[in-house]
Amino acid sequence: MTARGPVAATGRRTAAAALAALALSLVPTGLAALPLWADGNGDGLPDPTDGVSLSERSALVTVDVWIDSQSFVWTNFQVWLEHPTALGYENGVYIVSGGNAFPVDDFTRSKLIGLGGFGYLGGRHGVTHLARLAFHKIRAEREGVSFLIDPSDSNDTFSTLGTPTGYFLFDRAIGTSWSTPGRLETDETPWRRIKGLYE
Numbered sequence: 733m734t735a736r737g738p739v740a741a742t743g744r745r746t747a748a749a750a751l752a753a754l755a756l757s758l759v760p761t762g763l764a765a766l767p768l769w770a771d772g773n774g775d776g777l778p779d780p781t782d783g784v785s786l787s788e789r790s791a792l793v794t795v796d797v798w799i800d801s802q803s804f805v806w807t808n809f810q811v812w813l814e815h816p817t818a819l820g821y822e823n824g825v826y827i828v829s830g831g832n833a834f835p836v837d838d839f840t841r842s843k844l845i846g847l848g849g850f851g852y853l854g855g856r857h858g859v860t861h862l863a864r865l866a867f868h869k870i871r872a873e874r875e876g877v878s879f880l881i882d883p884s885d886s887n888d889t890f891s892t893l894g895t896p897t898g899y900f901l902f903d904r905a906i907g908t909s910w911s912t913p914g915r916l917e918t919d920e921t922p923w924r925r926i927k928g929l930y931e
């Protein structure tokens with residue numbers, strides 16, 4: 733009887749290792765880098781590294797979530813984004829159709845937004861517009877959203893594309909950010925400067 737504990741533990745480790753090996757074996761070499769990106773200025777493309785500049789101090793900003801799975805055909809997905817407190821979640825809608833999408837999850841973890849869906853029969857591949865999210869920006873400072881893609885993320889969740897028999901990880905993701913030029917909050921500074929020229 734004393735040997736059953738270690739044997740059982742070894743068995744669980746073996747099963748876990750087998751699952752991990754299976755997941756890895758399902759990842760074709762050419763698809764290791766699946767892009768996942770946030771578009772904060774509506775052009776459908778990843779934003780500049782210094783983010784998007786807004787003209788209002790307090791603003792509702794929208795971000796589109798895009799993926800490019802290349803030739804990998806998926807039937808389910810989950811995508812997690814992180815946002816700071818100063819960028820409060822307002823609402824979200826799915827753009828992708830043809831499957832069953834879960835409610836946008838803004839309740840499981842603070843400062844995390846989860847998107848997910850399954851049953852995309854026939855599968856999807858290539859570039860897909862997943863969703864559009866809105867956040868309320870309450871500070872002029874640069875604030876942004878980023879993606880959780882690391883399986884060992886401290887939040888215990890991460891983004892994947894899946895099939896009934898396995899899943900793919902994103903090894904690259906591009907978030908976005910918004911900043912508001914503080915001088916546009918009021919016209920006092922330029923007005924004083926102009927007045928100074930004539931006084």
Ligand SMILES: [Ca+2]
Nearest residue numbers: 771777778779
């Ligand atoms: Ca963009």
